[in-house]
Amino acid sequence: MRLLLAPVVTALALIAPSVAAQEHRSAVEVIGFADFNFFVTERPQLRGFRSGQFAGHLSAALTPRLGVFAEVTASPVAAGPFNLEIERSILRYDFADYFKLSAGRYHTPMGYWNTAFHHGQWLQTSVNRPEMVKFGGQFLPVHFVGLLAEGSLAQGALSLHYHAGVGNGRGANIARGGDAGDANAQRAWVVGVSLSPGTPRGLAFGAGVYGDRVRPAVGASVNERMVGAFVAWTTERPEVIAEYMRSRHEQDAGPTVTSKASYAQVAYRLPGAANAWKPYARYELVEVPAGDPLLGTLGLNYRAALVGLRYDFAPVAALKAEYRREKPGGAVWFDTIVLQVSFTFPRWQEEQVSEVTP
Amino acid sequence: MTRRVVVAAAIGLVSLVARAHSQAAGSDIAVVVSANSTVSDLPLADLRRILLGDRQFWGDRTRITVVVPPPASAERATMLRVIYRMRESEYRQYWVAKIFRAEVTSGPRVASAEQAKRLVAATPGAIALIPASAVDGTVKVLRVDGRGPGQTGYPLR
Numbered sequence: 400m401r402l403l404l405a406p407v408v409t410a411l412a413l414i415a416p417s418v419a420a421q422e423h424r425s426a427v428e429v430i431g432f433a434d435f436n437f438f439v440t441e442r443p444q445l446r447g448f449r450s451g452q453f454a455g456h457l458s459a460a461l462t463p464r465l466g467v468f469a470e471v472t473a474s475p476v477a478a479g480p481f482n483l484e485i486e487r488s489i490l491r492y493d494f495a496d497y498f499k500l501s502a503g504r505y506h507t508p509m510g511y512w513n514t515a516f517h518h519g520q521w522l523q524t525s526v527n528r529p530e531m532v533k534f535g536g537q538f539l540p541v542h543f544v545g546l547l548a549e550g551s552l553a554q555g556a557l558s559l560h561y562h563a564g565v566g567n568g569r570g571a572n573i574a575r576g577g578d579a580g581d582a583n584a585q586r587a588w589v590v591g592v593s594l595s596p597g598t599p600r601g602l603a604f605g606a607g608v609y610g611d612r613v614r615p616a617v618g619a620s621v622n623e624r625m626v627g628a629f630v631a632w633t634t635e636r637p638e639v640i641a642e643y644m645r646s647r648h649e650q651d652a653g654p655t656v657t658s659k660a661s662y663a664q665v666a667y668r669l670p671g672a673a674n675a676w677k678p679y680a681r682y683e684l685v686e687v688p689a690g691d692p693l694l695g696t697l698g699l700n701y702r703a704a705l706v707g708l709r710y711d712f713a714p715v716a717a718l719k720a721e722y723r724r725e726k727p728g729g730a731v732w733f734d735t736i737v738l739q740v741s742f743t744f745p746r747w748q749e750e751q752v753s754e755v756t757p
Numbered sequence: 758m759t760r761r762v763v764v765a766a767a768i769g770l771v772s773l774v775a776r777a778h779s780q781a782a783g784s785d786i787a788v789v790v791s792a793n794s795t796v797s798d799l800p801l802a803d804l805r806r807i808l809l810g811d812r813q814f815w816g817d818r819t820r821i822t823v824v825v826p827p828p829a830s831a832e833r834a835t836m837l838r839v840i841y842r843m844r845e846s847e848y849r850q851y852w853v854a855k856i857f858r859a860e861v862t863s864g865p866r867v868a869s870a871e872q873a874k875r876l877v878a879a880t881p882g883a884i885a886l887i888p889a890s891a892v893d894g895t896v897k898v899l900r901v902d903g904r905g906p907g908q909t910g911y912p913l914r
Contacts (some may be wrong), residue, residue: 425864428856460862463820468859489859496819514858523853551811556802558811597802600842635847652859747853752824752868752876 408525409648410447414651416679426750427459434520434741442725442731451739452640454486461717464605468503472518486518497550504576507543508562508591511641512630521741524638524679524709526721530701531644531660531685537697538660538685540569540611542576543589549647553694556597563590568611569623573693583620587611601634613693621647621693648693656743658687658694666709678711683725698728784891785906786832786913789877789896798900801912807884808840808854809862815882823902824873824885838888839913886913 434451453473460466470487491501491578506513513532516523529536545566554558570585591607608627627644641663649655664680685701687694707721723735788804790796796815797816806812813821826832828845841848852864868876873885878895886894889906892898904911 420801428863430853430857456857458859460860462767466859466862468862470857477856487859491859493820495814496812515854517857519854519857522857533887538834552805553803555800558806711846714849733800743853747849747856747864749825749852749865749867750863752866 411670419557427457429745430456430747431455431744432519432741433744434519437738438735439737440735442727442735443495445477445527451520451741452518453481454520456517456519459511466491466493470517470722481749495550497552499549501547501549502545504578505543505545505564505566507540507576507609508547508549508564508589508625509539509633510644511603511605511640512642513539513541515631520739521715521717521743521745524677524719525664525681525705525707526737526739528728529642529661529662529664529681529683530644530703530723531683535574535700537574537694538699540557540573540576540587540609543568543584543587544576544578549563552701555712558595558597560595560600561591561595564588566567569613569615571614573613573615579674582614583613597635599632602632603630605629607633615693618692619650623647623693635666636670638664638666638668638679640664646694647692650692653692654690656688656691656695658685658691658699660685675711677711678707679709680704700726700728702726713742715744715746716740770841772843784831784914785911786835786891787906788824788884788901788913789874789887789892790884790899791877792895792897794897794898797897798903803904804901806838807861808836808865808886809866810855813861818826819882822876822880822883824868824876824883825865826873826885826886827867827869832886832888833914 432454436451438446438449441448452503454470458466458468463577464643468487468489472483472484472486474484476482481559485504487504488504489503489505491498491499493570506517508514510532515521530536532541534541543566545564547562547564547587549562565586565588567581570577571582587607587608587610589607591605593603593605595603606628611623613619613623614620623646625644627642631640632639643661645657645659647655647657659662662681662683664679664681668674668676668677683701683703685699687699689695703723703725705721705723707719710718712718719739719741721737724732725735726732787800803812806820808823811815815821837843837845837848843851855861856864868885870887870891873887874891874893874896877883877885898905901912
């Protein structure tokens with residue numbers, strides 16, 4: 400182990416620059432998101448007005464290269480007070496653009512949506528996340544506790560981003576990361592790359608792999624191997640996001656079963672005087688065979704089509720109206736209409752340079 | 758007589774061209790860094806990456822501090838059109854998302870031309886966009902895609 404660590408530590412020391420030579424500003428950025436909803440649904444769940452989630456994000460440069468990021472949410476619960484959660488807590492050291500090393504609790508960097516919008520409902524076009532990456536969901540381990548190396552390389556307009564991490568993976572409750580420690584001796588790992596050609600603007604492709612040995616609260620341990628790919632074209636005209644993931648689960652001496660999930664979303668901000676309006680549509684599919692040793696008994700099969708209209712009535716607030724036709728679990732289709740107002744606060748603006756002392 | 762007319766016309770033409778050149782340079786945005794910087798030329802793609810927060814370090818691994826023109830200024834409008842290719846509201850949303858994704862700890866800083874020059878002169882790694890007419894000896898002007906303010910084909914105008 401020491402033989403392995405020695406060259407790593409030496410390499411880090413060589414690329415770490417003199418901190419004293421760097422300009423330091425201790426600016427703290429605080430950004431909040433919140434939403435409020437009204438539901439009419441055929442699904443057997445609570446209806447009417449619903450408080451959305453409150454998300455607060457803080458980031459600060461502790462030194463010129465050391466940054467801290469934290470995201471905390473308060474979510475309504477059917478019975479009881481709001482549930483407080485530390486969603487992300489990350490300490491990162493930036494050696495250079497091509498190498499940044501961090502530790503903490505992340506949204507698992509698999510696919511696009513999970514790390515693009517986090518808990519900022521206002522940032523995403525639609526009312527909710529796709530089912531495959533929904534918070535509290537079990538298809539994708541939404542959180543990851545551990546270490547992450549990442550960086551980007553660029554040539555002309557082309558840029559390549561990579562990340563590689565090792566961490567605790569799923570906890571005994573497989574919807575959650577192993578916050579207080581891993582449930583077994585096998586760490587989870589994740590590797591991913593994304594490529595932005597630069598032209599057309601806002602286009603990115605990516606792929607990733609995630610592996611873990613999961614020890615659920617009930618049943619034997621399961622080996623999990625997940626592969627995924629995405630394409631995202633995130634100009635407002637148009638916005639296209641599509642993801643696909645397949646997750647292979649295998650118990651010792653048992654069969655190997657593969658579950659699949661995907662979605663494709665298209666949106667287009669209208670031009671000219673109507674540019675506050677953005678219609679969108681999404682199709683989703685989650686297919687989990689009954690024989691899947693990790694997910695098969697959880698009723699995760701899901702199919703949905705939705706259409707919606709987003710209206711940005713202020714630079715920091717949006718009203719969304721969405722109609723969904725969805726088939727969760729069994730064979731019955733349900734219709735749902737949702738109205739949501741989402742916003743961010745305070746209105747972000749750059750830090751004003753104050754008096755500079757030469 | 759004819760000779761005098763030709764000379765006068767030539768002088769007038771030269772003065773018109775010089776004036777037009779000066780006006781063009783005056784309406785251009787200069788990209789300025791510390792006078793001690795070793796950088797002298799930036800491809801537009803790199804400048805765009807720096808202002809978008811996708812590139813945060815110079816080649817010597819000095820942290821880049823980005824200073825942008827104030828809202829509602831002509832320089833800001835040019836920056837949004839040429840570099841960001843966004844409207845003001847999209848620019849703000851871009852930085853909210855960038856910070857929220859933990860890709861940067863904070864967004865650019867905003868300053869008048871005079872403040873920006875003082876900051877750039879005092880801060881290794883700082884880069885600012887200021888009116889070309891405000892450039893003086895305290896800062897170094899970078900060429901963009903091999904061209905400086907006032908030159909034909911300079912992209913920041």
